[in-house]
Amino acid sequence: MSGGFTLEQNRPPSETAKQDQLKEYTVDHTNQPLTTNQGVKVTDTNDSLKAGGRGPTLMEDFHFREKMTHFDHERIPERVVHARGFGAHGVFQVYKPLTEYTSAKFLQDPSAQTPVFVRFSTVVGSRGSADTVRDVRGFSTKFYTEEGNYDLVANNMPVFFIQDAIKFPDMVHSIKPEPHNEIPQASAAHDTFWDFVASNTETAHMIMWLLSDRGIPRSFRMMEGFGVHTFRLVNAQGKATFVKFHWKPMLGVHSLVWDEAQKLAGKDPDVHRRDLYDAINMGDFPEFELGMQLLDEADEFKFDFDILDPTKIWPEETIPVVKVGKMTLNRNVENFFAETEQVAFHPGNVVPGIDFTNDPLLQGRLFSYTDTQLIRLGGPNFHEIPINRPVAPVHNNQRDGYHRMTIDRGVTSYSPNSIQGNSPFPAPDGYKHYAEKVEGKKIRARSESFNDHFSQARLFWNSMSAIEQEHIVKAFHFEVGSVMSKEIRQRVVDMFNRVDNGLAVKIAEGVGATPPAASPEQAQTAASSPALSQMNTVKTARTRKAAIVLDHGFSHNEVTQMLNALNGAGVKADIVAKRLGMYTSAEGPQIEANKHFLNTASVYYDAVYIPGGRQSVDALQGNGDALHFVNEAFKHAKTVGASNEGVDLLAASQIVGTTLAGIDAQGQLFNEMGTISVRNATDLAAFGTAFADAIAQHRHWEREMLLVGQVP
Numbered sequence: 001m002s003g004g005f006t007l008e009q010n011r012p013p014s015e016t017a018k019q020d021q022l023k024e025y026t027v028d029h030t031n032q033p034l035t036t037n038q039g040v041k042v043t044d045t046n047d048s049l050k051a052g053g054r055g056p057t058l059m060e061d062f063h064f065r066e067k068m069t070h071f072d073h074e075r076i077p078e079r080v081v082h083a084r085g086f087g088a089h090g091v092f093q094v095y096k097p098l099t100e101y102t103s104a105k106f107l108q109d110p111s112a113q114t115p116v117f118v119r120f121s122t123v124v125g126s127r128g129s130a131d132t133v134r135d136v137r138g139f140s141t142k143f144y145t146e147e148g149n150y151d152l153v154a155n156n157m158p159v160f161f162i163q164d165a166i167k168f169p170d171m172v173h174s175i176k177p178e179p180h181n182e183i184p185q186a187s188a189a190h191d192t193f194w195d196f197v198a199s200n201t202e203t204a205h206m207i208m209w210l211l212s213d214r215g216i217p218r219s220f221r222m223m224e225g226f227g228v229h230t231f232r233l234v235n236a237q238g239k240a241t242f243v244k245f246h247w248k249p250m251l252g253v254h255s256l257v258w259d260e261a262q263k264l265a266g267k268d269p270d271v272h273r274r275d276l277y278d279a280i281n282m283g284d285f286p287e288f289e290l291g292m293q294l295l296d297e298a299d300e301f302k303f304d305f306d307i308l309d310p311t312k313i314w315p316e317e318t319i320p321v322v323k324v325g326k327m328t329l330n331r332n333v334e335n336f337f338a339e340t341e342q343v344a345f346h347p348g349n350v351v352p353g354i355d356f357t358n359d360p361l362l363q364g365r366l367f368s369y370t371d372t373q374l375i376r377l378g379g380p381n382f383h384e385i386p387i388n389r390p391v392a393p394v395h396n397n398q399r400d401g402y403h404r405m406t407i408d409r410g411v412t413s414y415s416p417n418s419i420q421g422n423s424p425f426p427a428p429d430g431y432k433h434y435a436e437k438v439e440g441k442k443i444r445a446r447s448e449s450f451n452d453h454f455s456q457a458r459l460f461w462n463s464m465s466a467i468e469q470e471h472i473v474k475a476f477h478f479e480v481g482s483v484m485s486k487e488i489r490q491r492v493v494d495m496f497n498r499v500d501n502g503l504a505v506k507i508a509e510g511v512g513a514t515p516p517a518a519s520p521e522q523a524q525t526a527a528s529s530p531a532l533s534q535m536n537t538v539k540t541a542r543t544r545k546a547a548i549v550l551d552h553g554f555s556h557n558e559v560t561q562m563l564n565a566l567n568g569a570g571v572k573a574d575i576v577a578k579r580l581g582m583y584t585s586a587e588g589p590q591i592e593a594n595k596h597f598l599n600t601a602s603v604y605y606d607a608v609y610i611p612g613g614r615q616s617v618d619a620l621q622g623n624g625d626a627l628h629f630v631n632e633a634f635k636h637a638k639t640v641g642a643s644n645e646g647v648d649l650l651a652a653s654q655i656v657g658t659t660l661a662g663i664d665a666q667g668q669l670f671n672e673m674g675t676i677s678v679r680n681a682t683d684l685a686a687f688g689t690a691f692a693d694a695i696a697q698h699r700h701w702e703r704e705m706l707l708v709g710q711v712p
Ligand code: HDE
Pocket: 079, 080, 081, 082, 085, 119, 120, 121, 137, 138, 139, 140, 153, 154, 155, 160, 164, 165, 166, 168, 226, 227, 228, 229, 343, 344, 345, 361, 362, 364, 365, 368, 369, 370, 372, 373
């Protein structure tokens, strides 16, 4: 673009419509002379204009003044929540027409691709905080449809902390760093948050999700997304159906181990954004299926929970998730600030065929999002920022305000008008609000149907596998154990006793509180929902990462076979050694180490493999970094493999705790709880397959159970 703005709002929408529109605003500075913002060429940008070489800088140096002023104003306020995020472009395609349920055009034509922009985020931390902290993740999608922008502003957990938006400022103030010292960053593990929790029992269900493995995702590509609220779909005949929206990742739902998450936060605070960016650059496009739980209006009151209550799920076993389409993220942003930072989502951005319900949390959100953009993006024209522009035409009588880009032609900016034939005119096929009948007295109160705060928290707890429960207990120990006030710790224990006595007793044991006697409430639900457990998710090795750790004298034959096996399974491999550069194998050929122990660690990988080669393994055995690498991967329940002499390193790295009987057996494949080895083998085909299969399992939690002294 040569400068200025071209408004191309009348082009026919297509999957490239947004991309084409963004191109109009994209500037390439390659091979261009440096200019001021006024387009005047600049001869020197390294020295200010002075009266003599050692003299004072002159006020008339317009280039200096402009450069410095612009720099001084570079920052905008970060989002009050979800400040840290990462975005990508993609497309959405519906599987079959959803005409029966909704008139939304982008949900009708399976051959049409709708451009989308997605922003993933953490909630609590500031813009520079780490990606792997325990937190809810945001999962916002903007669909640039031909009928206007539709935003699905979702989280990776299906419920929320509170039931009424009016509590949101209190809840957020309690979880953000404490006001007197601004500590802790990006963490709920402090007094004010747990004081809030213990004083608001409606948080119970969400706390179970937050303290589960869902709070520390392995990757943005491996999380679910949930619209949380009940929305309405409305078809062309005006018939409404309640709906809950889901995003289901094609790679399954997977999480980190807490110790790993903490270490990653220090070693690579950008690990999630890097993972997404790299995957898209390598062509491993993240894919998510859009799911819908659909409920006839007639069935609104058929459940033991209120469908308007955002602290409740609709168990998938009762109301199945129908997969209606797929989103593919296929393009990274050109510029983080212009796109990811300036994008403005709003759950109130809906298109005809999608409508709201009276969920009081949703209703409050409908106010908050525009309001926050007004301060964050500096005025009412943020919809004109390229990333926010719809591909559908925009015509109305809204005018002026800071940074108005559009040059609105004509003398009228009011309606009705006779001078311009009442243009722009109301459209008969425009958005129609669902004509829901409502009546009631004005009262500041909550429906009694929102009073049950524990049944579904218990359902969640009951649905977890033994190791997932163990992780939740440990998370409570960490979070509540970080609370200074003994009284608050006890109140939390007593509150979660209403979820499950066994859970409360275990929490109490770890945080110095008194274990409570069983609460009569917990006898109420023994139900479980298998869909809630991450044990039942999709498992694939595709796009996982393995480290091949070696030194000079490694077996080239074994490394080559392993690389082939990993490649076949879609696993990426790094060669890790004590320094970067070329390593010579026992057979002679060389291989390049692209990572070394200083710039990588086992926490970056899903698996580690040690090839044979006497000289290589002897060197690694004398290298504390290599021993730690294997030991740590093992501790984090990752796939660990070794062939021939490499098996010696497994033994030397003290990966004790499992039976490991037979790990050293000659000539046969040892394969137990993600530890895989073979001795005296030149053909590694079976070994490679077993190793890749083990990677597909994500983690080997049974091993972790043994490490904590429990039999899986
Ligand atoms: Fe948000 N939320 N939220 N939220 N939210 C914001 O809007 C708010 C809630 C969610 O990537 C803010 O543009 C209120 C639930 C995401 O840019 C703000 C309430 C869910 C994002 C705001 C909620 C979300 C936000 C801050 C309680 C899941 C990031 C910056 C009634 C369904 C969007 C902004 C992005 C961001 C308000 C609760 C998801 C302040 C008042 C429930 C993914 O407007």
